[in-house]
Amino acid sequence: MTWWHSATLTTKIVYAMLAGLVVGLAINLTYGVNGMVQPGVSGFSDFMVYGVFHTFGKMFVSALKMLVVPLVTFSLICGVLGIGDIRVLGRVGGKSVFFYLLTTAIAIATAIIIASVLNIGAGFEQGSVAVKEVTAKDAPSLADVLINIVPTNPIQAMANGSMLPIIFFAVLVGISMLMMGKEGKGLQDFAMKMNDLMMNMVKIVMSFAPYGVFFLIAKTFAENGPAMFMPLIGYVIALLGSLAFHCFVTLMLLLKLFSGLSPMTFLRKIRPAQTFAFSTASSNATIPATLSAVTNRVGVHPSVGSFTVPFGATINMDGTAIMQGVATVFIANVYGVELGVGGYLTVILMAVLASIGTAGVPGVGMVMLTMVLTQVGLPVEAVGMLLGVDRLMDMCRTAVNVTGDAVVSSIVAKGEGKLDMDIFNNPDAGIIMDSDLPHVDDEGHFVS
Numbered sequence: 001m002t003w004w005h006s007a008t009l010t011t012k013i014v015y016a017m018l019a020g021l022v023v024g025l026a027i028n029l030t031y032g033v034n035g036m037v038q039p040g041v042s043g044f045s046d047f048m049v050y051g052v053f054h055t056f057g058k059m060f061v062s063a064l065k066m067l068v069v070p071l072v073t074f075s076l077i078c079g080v081l082g083i084g085d086i087r088v089l090g091r092v093g094g095k096s097v098f099f100y101l102l103t104t105a106i107a108i109a110t111a112i113i114i115a116s117v118l119n120i121g122a123g124f125e126q127g128s129v130a131v132k133e134v135t136a137k138d139a140p141s142l143a144d145v146l147i148n149i150v151p152t153n154p155i156q157a158m159a160n161g162s163m164l165p166i167i168f169f170a171v172l173v174g175i176s177m178l179m180m181g182k183e184g185k186g187l188q189d190f191a192m193k194m195n196d197l198m199m200n201m202v203k204i205v206m207s208f209a210p211y212g213v214f215f216l217i218a219k220t221f222a223e224n225g226p227a228m229f230m231p232l233i234g235y236v237i238a239l240l241g242s243l244a245f246h247c248f249v250t251l252m253l254l255l256k257l258f259s260g261l262s263p264m265t266f267l268r269k270i271r272p273a274q275t276f277a278f279s280t281a282s283s284n285a286t287i288p289a290t291l292s293a294v295t296n297r298v299g300v301h302p303s304v305g306s307f308t309v310p311f312g313a314t315i316n317m318d319g320t321a322i323m324q325g326v327a328t329v330f331i332a333n334v335y336g337v338e339l340g341v342g343g344y345l346t347v348i349l350m351a352v353l354a355s356i357g358t359a360g361v362p363g364v365g366m367v368m369l370t371m372v373l374t375q376v377g378l379p380v381e382a383v384g385m386l387l388g389v390d391r392l393m394d395m396c397r398t399a400v401n402v403t404g405d406a407v408v409s410s411i412v413a414k415g416e417g418k419l420d421m422d423i424f425n426n427p428d429a430g431i432i433m434d435s436d437l438p439h440v441d442d443e444g445h446f447v448s
Contacts, residue, residue, distance in 0.1 A: 060212025
């Protein structure tokens, strides 16, 4: 296994993902019923899929989520301290909001156009897929979104993982430390040390990443085999095509236009974060990997990346917005409803608003979709037709969400002179080798 120890972490994760795909499909084809593996099919599949894969995959995701709140809190405080100028901080925040909302609006508009041109859903037989029950959610008002940014109890916000209130509180703490001047030096040093501590914890968790990714991918593909896609093939093709177009065309054009950076180099640098996002299907859980890739691989200064990455994981939902656009067109065609220009504009506005007020966790896209369908008068129960393929589609759109976070972080950093071009142009910068990860030496000491 010498090759395994000499491989980079990204290479290991890719191999683990491919191995999980093969193992998962093998179990699905062997034990699947109607293309799906469910509890009670066989003792072996129960033990592997709902025992080994489920347990260790969930443990890895929980470890990632464990890092998010303290990592975001201390990295944001240190980011504010690193910027040092409140005016610059306001400029960074303003640019981030503008580009995140812009990319989300472009994403859903692109999805609606592609899905409409392909005319997906026309002639679809509703009885060809199992329909699951869903509960509609009310769309948050703009007032509620703004009110919820300010936490009434920051500790409760941290316990609930509510990112916007956490971001607000951490930025306010950082600004308050700056206002204290020399008297706040001790607190600033403490925050810096806590940030270093969290980075070491990230290294420890990341050392288990290939194994966690294997379990997550194996369980997903064991449960959901290729047969489940056939009735919804038009929807899946339109969604994947829209996601690919936005990721590799729209976002890369924006990156080149506003920063002048090479899209090909950028895509190679951000691949670890995309892989994590695909396996976890959670923008929030991927924050540690995204922040590491953006700062260590792309060259975004931590003072910018520590703000834009968690902020983007909260309000930037490019991939999820694309799903809503494609799904809305699909459902409208299935029920023979003509939405018109006004209806599609409503979809775009609702998707942008919902993306701000919704957390970046697995399955949140379907919650947001019920809000959109309610606003345009489409039956919410139609969402049940799409739930069967949603897990795999969620993985794909989360990878696009994370790519959008990294693109906006790079654009903002380049505009502020906070992007290290030496790091960006160095293909080996930030690559995590086996020797870089925490391990036990020959004397039994744990070293990093």
